[in-house]
Amino acid sequence: MKVAVVGGTAGIGYGIALRCAKAGDDVVIGGRAAEKSQRIAGEATEALGGNVTVGGDANENAVKDAELVVVTVPYPGLADTYKAIKPSLTEGATILDCNVPLASEMGGKPTRVMGIWEGSVAQQAKSILGMEFPVASGFHTVMGAKLVDTDHELGGDVLVAGDMAARRVVQGLVGKIAGARFVDCGPLENARILESLTALLIGINIRYKLDPGAGLKIAGLPE
Numbered sequence: 001m002k003v004a005v006v007g008g009t010a011g012i013g014y015g016i017a018l019r020c021a022k023a024g025d026d027v028v029i030g031g032r033a034a035e036k037s038q039r040i041a042g043e044a045t046e047a048l049g050g051n052v053t054v055g056g057d058a059n060e061n062a063v064k065d066a067e068l069v070v071v072t073v074p075y076p077g078l079a080d081t082y083k084a085i086k087p088s089l090t091e092g093a094t095i096l097d098c099n100v101p102l103a104s105e106m107g108g109k110p111t112r113v114m115g116i117w118e119g120s121v122a123q124q125a126k127s128i129l130g131m132e133f134p135v136a137s138g139f140h141t142v143m144g145a146k147l148v149d150t151d152h153e154l155g156g157d158v159l160v161a162g163d164m165a166a167r168r169v170v171q172g173l174v175g176k177i178a179g180a181r182f183v184d185c186g187p188l189e190n191a192r193i194l195e196s197l198t199a200l201l202i203g204i205n206i207r208y209k210l211d212p213g214a215g216l217k218i219a220g221l222p223e
């Protein structure tokens, strides 16, 4: 599967790019500047031992032909990024939005989320892109550093809400990540609950001085 990671030059996006490439997907890292994306893609290829080649390009080019587009961009740049990539998206491409409207992005606390008119960042993305693109929202309770550390199994659950078709695509992606378990969290309207969990975990990380940070595992699910 061709996967583009918009905002994949650092943080959680870089980690998802590494994990997808390691699992055999055809991955392109996107960023605002093509040169930087190509440099980071070279580092990703090296980090994976040269066994796979990760591509890099400007966001608008990276998404061309991608079946799955993962978007990991800090909230202040998110709406503009969606508007910029929309004309280049392949018809029917699945969107995985991993973003959180942390209040710290606008001068507030990282333990709080901002209210979003549409209900969540993922629903805001859907309103920008339109009904033709299935949208899922996920990975909010997975720390980027754990994804980047590809020598170790991920551990913990990957909570995903979204349009049914998008949930199924993301379930396939999570199934390829060693030590990750997909948890179906229902329709896209539940994204606002998932997004707020990041702020909750950041508060736990601060209080317990955790690095790389806490994750979540849902008790009682069949293995």
Ligand SMILES: NC(=O)c1ccc[n+]([C@@H]2O[C@H](COP(=O)([O-])OP(=O)(O)OC[C@H]3O[C@@H](n4cnc5c(N)ncnc54)[C@H](OP(=O)(O)O)[C@@H]3O)[C@@H](O)[C@H]2O)c1
Pocket: 007, 008, 009, 010, 011, 012, 013, 030, 031, 032, 033, 036, 037, 072, 073, 074, 075, 076, 077, 078, 081, 098, 099, 100, 101, 102, 139, 140, 141, 142, 143, 144, 145, 198
């Ligand atoms: N990191 C985590 O562990 C984690 C966990 C759960 C959820 N999240 C959420 O995932 C999203 C990304 O977080 P992150 O920590 O991975 O972000 P980040 O490392 O700060 O940024 C990721 C990439 O986004 C691009 N970017 C930065 N500012 C931008 C802007 N104004 N407009 C467009 N692109 C911009 C940059 O790439 P270029 O400079 O190459 O364009 C950057 O490398 C956030 O909403 C965050 O809350 C993160």
